[in-house]
Amino acid sequence: MIALIDASNFYVSCERVFSPRLQGLPVVVLSNNDGCAIARSDEAKALGISMGQPWYQIRHFQQTHNLVALSANFPLYGDVSDRIMTLAAGLGPTQEIYSIDECFVLLDGVRGDLADRARRVRARILQWTGVPCGVGIGSTKTMAKIANHVAKAAHRKPGSYARELAHVCDLGNMQPAERAEILTATDVGEVWGVGRRYAMQLREAGIYTAHDLTASDPAIIRRRWGVVLERTVRELQGFRCIGLDDAPAAKQQIACTRSFGHPVQTLAALTEALAAFATRAAEKLRAQGSNAGQLLAFTHTSPFREGPSYSGSLVIPFRRPTADTRELVGAAGLAAHRIFREGFDLAKAGVMLMDLSPASREQHELQLDDDRYSTARDQRLMAAMDCLNERYGKGTVQSGSVGTAKQGKGWTMRQERRTPNYTTEWAQIPVVRA
DNA sequence: TCTGGGGTCCTAGGACCC
């Protein structure tokens, strides 16, 4: 069996731990720039507020229903998440941390009443962190997901499922008829791997519930929807197709992108933003021990607003893969100059690092290189920079960016004169849509 | 005025090669 432990309304629950006055009130946590709702309390959901709904559409609830809106505090959520994951790991021998608020735990070989065990772990998480969780148990990941949905809905929406299933639902320890009844009561759109698009198409094909999907022919599903949905059907039928991943692979790309609070209209502002994104992306890159072979920078106007629209992006390949903030910031600065266009309200920009490779292999190659000394020195410099920024806060030490030597809150490293690692001749022509 | 920020996987089609 596999268990899925999932924190309820995670960001809101974290906030409530530190502000108990929020209990019982409708609460939302807002995204960057307070743009839209990315977490909702049960009371906020009851108001009809949906995931990702823009703030300006729901702000009137502040007056009419005492809605409380909070700006996201991701360092706090990460901290609470770490503690929950440690406690959840006690449920079984192998854990896969799937996202900031949920993990799978493999229960193969665990003896005794699994639901009972799950209830004790859930109680411990609630007691020690203050965050309520739902636990679902099933024979596959997809079934565990459904069980988790049942556990939460049975609590939140009385009448949807039997009351005993609230908080902890074990679909593995159940008579087939009882399980079928639960799947029949579950909309096909609730199945993991079935999004809005597929749900619509499945309904048109006469498949309305999780039970209908379980009873469908995998071959037919594959022909029409592809191998991914076929796997989902087989998982519903009890065959494990999606393995537990307890040591997630290094990321294949690393992105840092943001919408701007105010439209960006100058090259200096765009350069500064892209330099900041490249700096952050470089930290993530080094944290997973990789080097980047290419940097992509993009910017575009708002797709939601009238007026002239523009979208520009540029890929810059590196001569040799790098994790050096100064080189990445330098490339981002070059890209900023190339993709900037006068006369547009830029709404968003970002940096993506691609073509990632393990740093160890790269270091090995560099040892054969003639600038071995400076390479070792550069790596120590980057390590020192990460260390300072972790201890004293983001942006304490930054790399100077091309064009704008804006002072950070601490010190700014002088950009050295050195041969650029990137090759401008190879840089792809910006993709421009005006 | 005001609409998040990350990721993954699969497929189809074109270029190119032998």
Next chain:
DNA sequence: TCTGGGGTCCTAGGACCC
């Protein structure tokens, strides 16, 4: 009437996840 048949690599686009 009727153009060879595979193979690989790359990219764009579409679907999904939290």
